[in-house]
Amino acid sequence: MVHGEAWTIKEFFVYPNEYIYWSIQIVMYPFMTGLVAGAFVLSSLYHVFGVKQLKDIARFSLVFSLALLPVAMLPLLLHLQQPMRGINVMMTPHFTSAIAAFGIVFSTYGMIVASEIWFVYRQFIVETVMELRAKPQRRAVESLQLALYSMLSLGAMDLSPEAMHKDERAIGILAGIGIPVACFLHGYAGFIFGSVKANALWMTPLMPVIFICSAIVSGIALCIATYIITMEIRKLIFNRKRKSNPRLPSIEELKSAEIQVVTITVKYLVMFLVLAITLELLDLIFRSYTAVKSWDILRSVIYERDFFKIFVLQYGLGDLVPFIIFLMPRLTIRRALVGSLLVLMGVFMMRWNVVIGGQAFSASFSGFMDYKLPIWPTSVELYKEGLFGALTVIITPFVLFYLVTRVLPVFGIKDSH
Amino acid sequence: MMNRREFCKNAMIMAGGIMIPLTALEVFNPSRLHAEKDGKGKVRWVFLVDLHKCVGCGFCVKACKIENDVDWDANVTRTWVERYVVTKGMPGEEPKTYIDSPKGCRDGFITQKIDQASMGLKDIKPEQISKAFFVPKLCNHCENPPCVQVCPVGATYQTQEGVVLVDRTWCIGCGYCVMGCPYGVRYFHPELHVAEKCTLCYHRLCRGMKTACVDACPFGARRVGNIRDPEDPVTKIITTEQVNVLKEEFGTKPQVFYLGYSMEVK
Known part of the structure; x- marks a missing residue:
C-alpha cells in the first residue's frame, strides 16, 4: 500500500499522487516544540525580567523544558520514511530548505537549556557531593549518586559568594539568549509551514508569529497544569509524612503559595492568548477579504468541513471558554487547571487544523481529502502514524520529567536563584 | 604541564586552523568551477x-x-491523464467542470461516468456536455x-x-x-x-x-x-x-x- 493511502479518503477530484502525507506526527511536532519553547519562556520571565512571583514555577518549567526537548525530535523521527537517515540533515544540510537548519537550531537551544540548568543546579550538585563525601560509610546507591553528581559538577566545586554571583549572571545571560532562540526554534517550525507556497492554507508570513504566540500559550498552560498536579501529589505525600515529621509545611501553606503562583502565571497566559487569537483572526479575515483564487476551496474547508474542529474545538472550547474561566474573579486552583487543560486542547486543535486542514483539499482545488486517524496499529507504519504513536510522544516527556527530577529535584531546594 | 584552560584554548585554535584549509575544498569545488566557466550547457x-x-x-x-x-x-x-468534462449551463444550474483520472488513466477511460472518488460515479448525459478533453x-x-x-x-x-x-x-x-x-x-x-x-x-x-x-x-x-x-x-x-x-x-x-x-x- 502507498504511504498515506491507509488514512486518506478522497472526494471529487484529487491528483492521483495526492494523499495526506503529513499526518498526526507532524501535528505533534509543532505542538511539542511549542511546549518546549513556551516552558522556557515562562522560566525566563523570572530569570531575565525578575518576575519574583514566578520563582517557584521558573525552576519547574526549566526542568520541564529539558524533559520536553528530546521529545520535540521524536515525532519527526517517527514520521520519517527513512528514520535511520535522519542524521543526514546534520551531515549534508541543504540550506535552501527550511528543515535543514533544524539540527543547528535545535542543538543550540538544547545546549542553552542544558547549561542554564547546570548553573541553576550547581549549588545543589556541589552541596550534594560534599554531603555524600562527608559520609564515612556509603551505601552502593550513595556511591553511585556521588559518582553521578561529581560528574555533573564538572569539577567546579567553588561555592564562594563571588562564584555564586557569577553563576547568577550566567543564568541571566543564558536565559536572555534563550528567549530569542526559543522563539526562533518555534517560529522556525512555523516558517517550515508558512513557506510552502504550494499550500494555500499554509502560505502566510504570519505563520511563524502565530506559531510563537500559540507556543508560549501552550507552554505556559502545560506548566500550570503540571505544576498544579504535582502540587496535589505533594500535598498527599506531605499529609502522610507530616505525621512523623511535623516540621514540614502545612497543607494551607502549600495551598496559598500555589494559588499565588498560579494566578500570576495565568495573567501571562491570558496576555499571550489574546495575542495569539488576534493574529489568527487577522489571518482569517485577511484571507476572506482578499479572496484570492484559493479562497473558494479554503472557505468550504474552514466554514463547512472543518467548522466543528476550528470554531467549536479550537476557538470556542480552546480559546473563548478558558478566557472566561481565567478572567472571572476569584480564580481557584481547580478552575485554573480546567482552563489550562482546555487551552492545551485548543492549541493542539490549532496545530491539527493547520497541518491536517492544510491537506484537507487537493492542490487542484477540485476535491477534498479526509483524514482518518489510524487507531489500532496493525503494522509499524500504522503505529508510527496513528493514535498510539501520538500517545507515545505525549507520555515520553512526563516519564523523562520524572527521571530528571530524581536527579535534579524541582521542589524544596534552598538557593539564591 | 598543560592546564585545562590552556588545553581547551589550544584545541579550539587547532580545530579552527584545520577548518580553514578544508574550506578551500568547498571554495574551489572543481566541478562547480567547470560548470561556471562553461556557462549553460547545450x-x-x-x-x-x-x-x-x-x-x-x-x-x-x-x-x-x-x-x-x-x-x-x-x-x-x-x-497520468486527466479527463475534463464541462457541462452546459442549464436553467437554475451553473456550468460545472468534472475532472477524473481513475488509476491515473492506466487503463484508459473505460466508462463515460466520472469517477468522484468516495462520492461514487457521476453520470453525465452527452447532451449536457459543452466540451470535454484530456x-x-x-x-x-x-x-x-x-x-x-x-x-x-x-x-x-x-x-x-x-x-x-x-x-x-x-x-x-x-x-x-x-x-x-x-x-x-x-x-x-x-x-x-x-x-x-x-x-x-x-x-x-x-x-x-x-x-x-x-x-x-x-x-x-x-x-x-x-x-x-x-x-x-x-x-x-x-x-x-x-x-x-x-x-x-x-x-x-x-x-x-x-x-x-x-x-x-x-
Missing part, C-alpha cells in the same frame, strides 16, 4: 503536450509504469523547482539538462518535497520508502532515445525536445506557437508546455 530538456491530440488511451501511463518499474497496482503514478500530466521539471529548494539534505537535485531527480540512497523521506510541489507529481515509493517522481526517462534521454511515454503515444500528443537547440521541432513549436504552462503563478517556471490549453485545467 541541452535543456523540455516537454510539449498537444491537448488537441490526446484521446486518453492511457498508453503513456502503461509504458511509464513498465519502463520505470512503477508498481502496477499501486495508486500512484509518475505520469490533459496528460507529468513532472514539469521546473526551472525553479520548489522540491529541490525544500529538500533538507540535497537528495533532490537538478541535472545540467534541467531534469529534476531524486537520490534514492540519500532521501530521508520527510515528504517536504511532496508537500512543496504544486503539481502533485511526487509520492513515496511503495517499497523503497523514498520520494519518487518522473525522471523524464533520464536514462533513455542520455542514450539518445525518447521518453517511454513519448514513444508509446500513438497520436504524437507527447513530445520531448531540447529548448537550447533552435532547430529542434519542439523548440520551434514552443517559440512560434501559442503554448501555456501549468500554475505559472507559483513562479516555478515549469518546462512542460501545453498546446490547446483551456482555462479549466487545474
Whole structure:
C-alpha cells in the first residue's frame, strides 16, 4: 500500500499522487516544540525580567523544558520514511530548505537549556557531593549518586559568594539568549509551514508569529497544569509524612503559595492568548477579504468541513471558554487547571487544523481529502502514524520529567536563584 | 604541564586552523568551477503536450509504469491523464467542470461516468456536455523547482539538462518535497520508502532515445525536445506557437508546455 493511502479518503477530484502525507506526527511536532519553547519562556520571565512571583514555577518549567526537548525530535523521527537517515540533515544540510537548519537550531537551544540548568543546579550538585563525601560509610546507591553528581559538577566545586554571583549572571545571560532562540526554534517550525507556497492554507508570513504566540500559550498552560498536579501529589505525600515529621509545611501553606503562583502565571497566559487569537483572526479575515483564487476551496474547508474542529474545538472550547474561566474573579486552583487543560486542547486543535486542514483539499482545488486517524496499529507504519504513536510522544516527556527530577529535584531546594 | 584552560584554548585554535584549509575544498569545488566557466550547457530538456491530440488511451501511463518499474497496482503514478468534462449551463444550474483520472488513466477511460472518488460515479448525459478533453500530466521539471529548494539534505537535485531527480540512497523521506510541489507529481515509493517522481526517462534521454511515454503515444500528443537547440521541432513549436504552462503563478517556471490549453485545467 502507498504511504498515506491507509488514512486518506478522497472526494471529487484529487491528483492521483495526492494523499495526506503529513499526518498526526507532524501535528505533534509543532505542538511539542511549542511546549518546549513556551516552558522556557515562562522560566525566563523570572530569570531575565525578575518576575519574583514566578520563582517557584521558573525552576519547574526549566526542568520541564529539558524533559520536553528530546521529545520535540521524536515525532519527526517517527514520521520519517527513512528514520535511520535522519542524521543526514546534520551531515549534508541543504540550506535552501527550511528543515535543514533544524539540527543547528535545535542543538543550540538544547545546549542553552542544558547549561542554564547546570548553573541553576550547581549549588545543589556541589552541596550534594560534599554531603555524600562527608559520609564515612556509603551505601552502593550513595556511591553511585556521588559518582553521578561529581560528574555533573564538572569539577567546579567553588561555592564562594563571588562564584555564586557569577553563576547568577550566567543564568541571566543564558536565559536572555534563550528567549530569542526559543522563539526562533518555534517560529522556525512555523516558517517550515508558512513557506510552502504550494499550500494555500499554509502560505502566510504570519505563520511563524502565530506559531510563537500559540507556543508560549501552550507552554505556559502545560506548566500550570503540571505544576498544579504535582502540587496535589505533594500535598498527599506531605499529609502522610507530616505525621512523623511535623516540621514540614502545612497543607494551607502549600495551598496559598500555589494559588499565588498560579494566578500570576495565568495573567501571562491570558496576555499571550489574546495575542495569539488576534493574529489568527487577522489571518482569517485577511484571507476572506482578499479572496484570492484559493479562497473558494479554503472557505468550504474552514466554514463547512472543518467548522466543528476550528470554531467549536479550537476557538470556542480552546480559546473563548478558558478566557472566561481565567478572567472571572476569584480564580481557584481547580478552575485554573480546567482552563489550562482546555487551552492545551485548543492549541493542539490549532496545530491539527493547520497541518491536517492544510491537506484537507487537493492542490487542484477540485476535491477534498479526509483524514482518518489510524487507531489500532496493525503494522509499524500504522503505529508510527496513528493514535498510539501520538500517545507515545505525549507520555515520553512526563516519564523523562520524572527521571530528571530524581536527579535534579524541582521542589524544596534552598538557593539564591 | 598543560592546564585545562590552556588545553581547551589550544584545541579550539587547532580545530579552527584545520577548518580553514578544508574550506578551500568547498571554495574551489572543481566541478562547480567547470560548470561556471562553461556557462549553460547545450541541452535543456523540455516537454510539449498537444491537448488537441490526446484521446486518453492511457498508453503513456502503461509504458511509464513498465519502463520505470512503477508498481502496477499501486495508486500512484509518475505520469497520468486527466479527463475534463464541462457541462452546459442549464436553467437554475451553473456550468460545472468534472475532472477524473481513475488509476491515473492506466487503463484508459473505460466508462463515460466520472469517477468522484468516495462520492461514487457521476453520470453525465452527452447532451449536457459543452466540451470535454484530456490533459496528460507529468513532472514539469521546473526551472525553479520548489522540491529541490525544500529538500533538507540535497537528495533532490537538478541535472545540467534541467531534469529534476531524486537520490534514492540519500532521501530521508520527510515528504517536504511532496508537500512543496504544486503539481502533485511526487509520492513515496511503495517499497523503497523514498520520494519518487518522473525522471523524464533520464536514462533513455542520455542514450539518445525518447521518453517511454513519448514513444508509446500513438497520436504524437507527447513530445520531448531540447529548448537550447533552435532547430529542434519542439523548440520551434514552443517559440512560434501559442503554448501555456501549468500554475505559472507559483513562479516555478515549469518546462512542460501545453498546446490547446483551456482555462479549466487545474
